[in-house]
Amino acid sequence: MQTAEAHFVEAHGARIPALGLGTWELSKRVCSRAVEQAIRLGYRHIDTAQIYANERDVGEGIRNSHIRRDQIFVTTKVWTTHFAPNDLLRSAKESLVKLRLSEVDLLLLHWPNPHVPLTETLGALAQARALGLTRHIGVSNFTVALINEAVSACPAPLVCNQVEYHPFLDQQKVLAACAAHGMALVAYSPIARGNAKSSEILTRIGAAHGKSAAQVCLRWLIQQNVAAIPRSSRLERLAQNIEVFDFELSDAEMNEIFALGSPKGRLTTTATAPAWD
Template structure:
């Protein structure tokens, strides 16, 4: 599969999101995803499923070096001692050895970023994780974090789909040589009933969800759609055999609107 090459990391451009997948169902979906060609798996301490994701990967029989596993440090674990301890716990739950990419899940204004970044760099230096990055970082936070980490951050993961303009954050990632990875890339499923995406997909024999995913990856941005349904696993990875025209890419970008953001919490940073 095509990869996003950022510094020393090679991140498969399409991955499986696993939020809300739990227990044996989660392991079964992950195992099936490996069989269908998924090579990038996204979990988090907050999802409570790191053990299940690891179980699914091991059950598939794939060689460890052929999959790229991402987990995220919970915002409550960003104080340096807690960060290292929580990452050791994540490694213990996943049971896959070194984590391929560790992200700070959300910024936390209550803890100095310099302290958190120092601990993140330490997790890499100590061999707990191969690569480090951030999630839900704005342009200003990207700049600050990159400076503190002396440009060792390889990725920012953030909400991105046709209904949300993220051109500023995308530009900041590119300027810093960081991979951009889109979460909620089919807008939590709402792309499936979009008439514009349906019309554009029809001549290609593709569903609106596939058009949404293609639009993301065709910009050189990663996408981590989640599904609990095996038939949709196959649908969501079947996006590499067609290309959207420049006009179609522009028309889809035009679906963005000010209320398009889905994921917004009390602790969210001030978005760009």
């Protein structure tokens, strides 16, 4: 079936819809309306985070869509200041109150925090799962070394690592580490925060398929069995970004896009970020 509803990335029993909606920087009515419209268009995966301060709006958008709860995959993330075990559980419960959900589908550690022992944080994350606050758990912005450390320290399977990934950023090492541990990679900033359209190569490849450069980015990710969570607040772009299941990039096109990647293409980093691979 050539629709978003039929495409999943599977990992440790989780079925993550391959195309989701990012909600960073969306808030209030703009956020709830984008979530509602996206679900009506066929999106079945919504990505939020405690630090985005929009979980109430995301929850409202989900309710307004009248989608059945079991038809939608909701991810939220715990911010790094809540990594002490009791804080993490309290934070996860607060997210559920704001979302007005009894559980999320996926709960992530938003960034590594070297100031709290990873074993303690992962123990609490696994406890959140055991308590039924979330169906699955995972990490975000983890490097290869941190993925290896986390997998051996975590009492429950980590289903994904959510990291920046788009044609301008080479993530082969992280992809290989995720694959080695049976984890999914979820790509954030999948259209390079809207910069895809500045690439002559992506635009040319898209034109050959009647698609935009942004759609080429998303298709390139999905053909790697990577999940992508583009964000838009505009109805026409929400519609465009999900129309990526009706064409296929050739091996030559995939490789031409891989050649655009470099470690210098990273858009998101912080003073406390780990040493990137």
